[in-house]
Amino acid sequence: MSGGFALTSPPFDALSPAERERLEAAADLVYYADEDEILGPEARVDTLYVLIKGRVREMAGDETVAAYQAGDTFDARALVAGRTAHRFVCHEEAVAHALPRDAVLALTETNPQFGAFFFARVSEKLARLAARAGRRELQTLLAATVRELGVREALFLDAADTVVDAARAMKTRSLHSVLVRRGDAVGIFTSSDFRDVVLDGLPGDTPLAARARFELIAVDADAHLFDALLTMTRHDVRRVVVTERGRPLGVLEQVDLLSFFSTHSHLIAERIDRAGTLDALADAAGQIPLLVGHLVDAGVKAPHLARLVQALNARLFARTWQLVAPPAVAAASSLIVLGSEGRGEQILRTDQDNALLYREGDGVDAAAVAQAAAAFSAALDGFGYPRCPGRVMVDNPEWRGTPAAWRDRLYRWMTQPDDEALMRLAIFLDAETVAGDAAPLAELKRYLDALRRDDDALLARFARALERFDTPGLIAQLLQENAPLDLKKAGIFPIVHGCRALAFEHGIDAANTFERLDALVAQHALERELARDLAEALSLLMGLRLRAGLAATEHGRTADTVVIPARLNALERDLLKEALAVVRRFKALLRHHFRLGAF
Amino acid sequence: MLAALRRRWLREKLTDPRYAGLFDEVDGEYVSLDCETTSLNVRDAELLAIGAVRIVGHRVLTSTAFSVLVRPDKRPDAGSVKVHGLRARDVEAGLAPADALYALLDFVGGRPLVGYYLEYDLAVLGRYLKPLIGIGLPNRAIEISARYYDYKTRRQAGAHVDLSWHALLADLGVPALPRHDALNDATTAALAYQALAARGYG
Numbered sequence: 153m154s155g156g157f158a159l160t161s162p163p164f165d166a167l168s169p170a171e172r173e174r175l176e177a178a179a180d181l182v183y184y185a186d187e188d189e190i191l192g193p194e195a196r197v198d199t200l201y202v203l204i205k206g207r208v209r210e211m212a213g214d215e216t217v218a219a220y221q222a223g224d225t226f227d228a229r230a231l232v233a234g235r236t237a238h239r240f241v242c243h244e245e246a247v248a249h250a251l252p253r254d255a256v257l258a259l260t261e262t263n264p265q266f267g268a269f270f271f272a273r274v275s276e277k278l279a280r281l282a283a284r285a286g287r288r289e290l291q292t293l294l295a296a297t298v299r300e301l302g303v304r305e306a307l308f309l310d311a312a313d314t315v316v317d318a319a320r321a322m323k324t325r326s327l328h329s330v331l332v333r334r335g336d337a338v339g340i341f342t343s344s345d346f347r348d349v350v351l352d353g354l355p356g357d358t359p360l361a362a363r364a365r366f367e368l369i370a371v372d373a374d375a376h377l378f379d380a381l382l383t384m385t386r387h388d389v390r391r392v393v394v395t396e397r398g399r400p401l402g403v404l405e406q407v408d409l410l411s412f413f414s415t416h417s418h419l420i421a422e423r424i425d426r427a428g429t430l431d432a433l434a435d436a437a438g439q440i441p442l443l444v445g446h447l448v449d450a451g452v453k454a455p456h457l458a459r460l461v462q463a464l465n466a467r468l469f470a471r472t473w474q475l476v477a478p479p480a481v482a483a484a485s486s487l488i489v490l491g492s493e494g495r496g497e498q499i500l501r502t503d504q505d506n507a508l509l510y511r512e513g514d515g516v517d518a519a520a521v522a523q524a525a526a527a528f529s530a531a532l533d534g535f536g537y538p539r540c541p542g543r544v545m546v547d548n549p550e551w552r553g554t555p556a557a558w559r560d561r562l563y564r565w566m567t568q569p570d571d572e573a574l575m576r577l578a579i580f581l582d583a584e585t586v587a588g589d590a591a592p593l594a595e596l597k598r599y600l601d602a603l604r605r606d607d608d609a610l611l612a613r614f615a616r617a618l619e620r621f622d623t624p625g626l627i628a629q630l631l632q633e634n635a636p637l638d639l640k641k642a643g644i645f646p647i648v649h650g651c652r653a654l655a656f657e658h659g660i661d662a663a664n665t666f667e668r669l670d671a672l673v674a675q676h677a678l679e680r681e682l683a684r685d686l687a688e689a690l691s692l693l694m695g696l697r698l699r700a701g702l703a704a705t706e707h708g709r710t711a712d713t714v715v716i717p718a719r720l721n722a723l724e725r726d727l728l729k730e731a732l733a734v735v736r737r738f739k740a741l742l743r744h745h746f747r748l749g750a751f
Numbered sequence: 752m753l754a755a756l757r758r759r760w761l762r763e764k765l766t767d768p769r770y771a772g773l774f775d776e777v778d779g780e781y782v783s784l785d786c787e788t789t790s791l792n793v794r795d796a797e798l799l800a801i802g803a804v805r806i807v808g809h810r811v812l813t814s815t816a817f818s819v820l821v822r823p824d825k826r827p828d829a830g831s832v833k834v835h836g837l838r839a840r841d842v843e844a845g846l847a848p849a850d851a852l853y854a855l856l857d858f859v860g861g862r863p864l865v866g867y868y869l870e871y872d873l874a875v876l877g878r879y880l881k882p883l884i885g886i887g888l889p890n891r892a893i894e895i896s897a898r899y900y901d902y903k904t905r906r907q908a909g910a911h912v913d914l915s916w917h918a919l920l921a922d923l924g925v926p927a928l929p930r931h932d933a934l935n936d937a938t939t940a941a942l943a944y945q946a947l948a949a950r951g952y953g
């Protein structure tokens with residue numbers, strides 16, 4: 153055993169006593185003096201360290217990006233990769249467990265909960281944490297088995313069949329994969345294998361045997377959905393083969409899993425669409441927070457949840473507008489949501505952020521629209537969506553108008569960009585149409601894009617808001633117990649605004665940050681690796697904010713965005729540190745890109 | 752000079768040539784050593800347990816540590832049971848003393864030894880070893896309390912130095928394992944040695 157020091161901190165608390173004993177038996181102890189380098193880019197990473205005493209800092213170049221203290225583990229990511237770009241330096245005389253890579257990786261294979269810590273993306277790690285914390289009872293969603301969800305029947309082809317045969321079969325049957333028989337062995341051939349076939353310049357008559365993979369990643373039909381999700385995550389695949397007593401039965405697609413998690417929302421959506429009065433709508437609206445609570449418990453990731461809530465809110469707002477606006481006004485107008493609601497990144501209810509675009513004529517004039525707008529804002533207020541303190545609402549004449557009026561407004565914001573105008577611009581860039589014709593908004597965004605092309609300096613002024621808040625490396629928080637961290641200011645806003653500025657620069661009209669990241673990668677405006685890290689970081693921060701918000705509302709407080717890092721457990725702190733390190737990297741890149749130092 | 756003479760003298764007294772390797776000092780590796788015995792009297796104390804762990808660079812190799820129980824000829828006296836917690840029935844399953852000592856010799860090889868009041872352990876071990884190989888452990892011995900004393904007095908000449916194990920560990924910031932388990936004590940001593948080495952007193 154590891155010199156008698158027990159391995160009890162997360163994730164090792166997920167190990168069985170026998171597993172822990174085996175791991176401890178394989179462990180050494182290490183001692184480092186101040187400023188000794190423990191891990192660095194030059195050496196292979198074959199050890200996972202768990203601090204018993206002392207402190208270690210993680211350096212990216214000259215910048216400290218994270219700090220570790222007793223009970224903390226470093227560095228899971230480096231261990232899996234076998235290398236690290238960062239240097240881990242002893243900050244204060246450190247004693248640590250040194251766990252051999254092979255033993256740790258072997259445990260990730262045999263103990264899924266422990267494995268999740270290493271293979272799960274940051275966001276899934278959070279879901280695992282929630283599950284382990286057992287904050288509330290295990291939900292039926294997690295307890296459901298693969299069989300209960302229903303499995304897509306697999307289509308079997310022969311190993312001698314060609315890739316063209318497979319393509320034809322997959323097209324007619326709308327499948328993403330086929331199973332391939334070769335004697336007794338069964339392999340899988342998926343749509344992404346086609347990509348490689350094309351890339352490798354293979355002919356269409358290439359037999360499937362040459363390309364199918366015969367090491368199946370499988371789950372049993374009676375496995376829990378959660379295990380299936382974990383298996384997909386761990387192997388980074390979109391589908392797994394479902395087996396029964398070792399025999400392939402069918403294929404489980406990740407998209408089926410995720411949609412299963414969201415089907416519970418269909419009931420609410422139907423109630424919204426059927427509601428004939430504002431009272432009936434208020435009832436349906438009241439279901440949304442309950443659904444959020446259930447899905448959080450079920451381990452659904454914050455970004456998925458946010459898109460779901462956005463879709464429900466959009467239907468709610470649209471139905472409300474239909475009920476309060478006279479038919480002529482409804483027909484001539486487009487209702488727009490803005491800010492985080494527009495981006496689809498809002499989960500708990502926050503202020504109303506909305507706007508209106510309308511055509512005059514046919515009995516529609518400013519007065520009629522104003523009346524309907526006032527009724528709309530009041531109705532939402534009644535549903536529990538508070539009025540926006542900044543008055544970014546349809547009942548404010550500055551946030552409604554004809555396309556011509558909106559053009560004047562946008563022109564003014566772009567040409568006289570004071571802080572107020574830049575803030576409004578940022579809010580407007582996240583706009584999405586939820587009711588009525590989407591074309592007028594799209595037209596306005598194109599107009600904005602054209603204006604932006606004429607003014608390079610504007611982008612830098614626009615991006616400068618990034619500097620408004622500092623993103624700490626968490627060192628200060630660790631040293632100073634109970635210091636709070638504002639997730640929104642330190643992490644969420646820099647990612648969102650940075651992506652917004654880059655999307656603006658590249659004429660990307662997506663409003664959702666994850667979609668903006670994808671589009672930026674597609675345009676080679678952002679490294680794929682960084683975009684993935686940012687998506688993970690945002691996902692984590694949204695999850696932490698959601699939990700902080702839920703906890704606050706449970707205690708009757710308004711949802712806020714503040715966490716106390718010292719009160720998070722070692723794993724959560726580890727994740728938060730990683731996320732903030734990514735944010736700092738992104739800010740440094742943007743500072744350079746937009747030449748923010750020049751101001 | 753004297754040390755070299757003493758080693759040459761011991762080498763001549765070695766009766767078992769298989770252990771000539773004890774005299775070939777290994778560079779950069781150490782063995783931290785601790786024994787539990789039936790009493791604190793060197794002359795009649797009997798071995799109950801031996802714990803030893805290698806130190807290589809930053810590492811204390813607990814994964815390949817040496818830890819044996821030794822079956823004594825006499826029952827442990829009541830007083831010493833209170834210290835080490837090893838009752839007669841616990842050590843009954845232990846190795847015969849000669850087997851334990853040959854295994855220890857193989858484990859130590861030519862590595863210098865590290866320990867806290869090592870002199871006592873070496874004296875007891877020597878009493879057992881002489882009938883087997885003609886000599887006790889000839890390895891260079893690094894006394895932690897002595898190195899700690901040097902470290903403290905070099906920084907502040909004439910200072911009173913508390914050499915108790917507890918005070919020494921607390922001052923060096925070394926996390927202590929539960930005491931009076933031979934391997935635990937050897938492991939803690941290994942960490943204390945590394946802390947001293949980091950301060951230039953290895």
